[in-house]
Amino acid sequence: MVRRATRRRTRDAPSWRHPVKLYTHPLSPYAAKVRIALDEKGLAFEEIALPVGRQGIRSKPAELLAANPRGQVPVLFDGDVALYDSTVVVEYLDEIAPEPPLLPRGAAARARARLAEDDGDWLMGGAVADLIAETFRKPDPATRDAQRIEAAAAAISAAYDRLEERLAKSEHVAGDAFGAADAAWFLPITCAALCGVAPAERHAHLAAWMQRVASRPSVARTMAILTGALAKLTD
Ligand SMILES: N[C@@H](CCC(=O)N[C@@H](CS)C(=O)NCC(=O)O)C(=O)O
Missing domain, CATH: 3.40.30.10 (Glutaredoxin)
Structure with a gap:
């Protein structure tokens, strides 16, 4: 429906x-x-x-x-x-609707933010899509491709390491303000964690950023939609 x-x-x-x-x-x-x-x-x-x-x-x-x-x-x-x-x-x-901006002003900062958003969508999102395909989409573990899961987990861990470096230097993924790049990274990370590949203890800045982002009303509402749908999933 x-x-x-x-x-x-x-x-x-x-x-x-x-x-x-x-x-x-x-x-x-x-x-x-x-x-x-x-x-x-x-x-x-x-x-x-x-x-x-x-x-x-x-x-x-x-x-x-x-x-x-x-x-x-x-x-x-x-x-x-x-x-x-x-x-x-x-x-x-x-x-x-320029306020609040979700991309920074200035050509260089804006281009960097677009790249960071794109990396969330494709670099992280692509690896997470593979992980989802082999875990969430295959409830029977016997049917899963272990090599594909391992490769996805390695790519996700490498992405966490790079994001950790970035978040050690700034409050958000593309500078100090929340923006499109944060939204692009937060959801795939959440999905990866739900599928068993969560950030590690060494990713302290990433963990703090996850908490900051999760506390935003916009993100909390979307998380409620996601978890509500997962709870009701029948097949
Ligand atoms: N690059 C696209 C990707 C959109 C995409 O992959 N959407 C998926 C859902 S996450 C979809 O609609 N897949 C079609 C399907 O499930 O049949 C975007 O950023 O909007």
């Missing part, structure tokens, strides 16, 4: 073209990144959460497939503007 929820106590962006809709699924880190961005900016939107199981989205509405040839969530509809890919959507949100 598709779930619809409208955020209340929020505002409209100056250029919001109603209706503003966000297609998500409750376990998607990429959809979570966009939901967090909208909540951080206090923007009003209707969330359409697609039904999901261990193997992915169960059914995709024609509207989503027509708007996104990749057939993925998130997809944002702002009136006649239909956008997909979390990075593109977050950048759009940052342009139409």
Whole structure:
């Protein structure tokens, strides 16, 4: 069943073209990144959460497939503007509703933040996708590919080490303010930890950053959606 929820106590962006809709699924880190961005900016939107199981989205509405040839969530509809890919959507949100900024100002800082976001999505997200494919998607351990799990765990540990170095120097992933890069890293790390590859004791700065990020209302709301969906998962 598709779930619809409208955020209340929020505002409209100056250029919001109603209706503003966000297609998500409750376990998607990429959809979570966009939901967090909208909540951080206090923007009003209707969330359409697609039904999901261990193997992915169960059914995709024609509207989503027509708007996104990749057939993925998130997809944002702002009136006649239909956008997909979390990075593109977050950048759009940052342009139409600049406060609070989720990307820093200045070409160099902005490019570095985009790279950090991209590394969260692809470098970390790719390794976590492999881990999820071999653990969460294969409840029977006998069917799992141990080598693929080992390779994913090694890539994730290396990513933790690099992130630890970065967070020893700044409060957040791309500087001292919370932004898109933090949202891009937080969710895959959470998923990796749920699948058995958590940060180690040597990752003290990373652990402190996880706590800081988790305490943000936008992130806490998304975590409640994720854990609620996991608790209800039937297959
Ligand atoms: N690069 C895309 C990745 C989006 C993506 O991989 N979405 C997944 C959910 S996490 C999806 O919709 N997969 C299609 C499916 O499960 O059928 C983004 O940043 O939005």
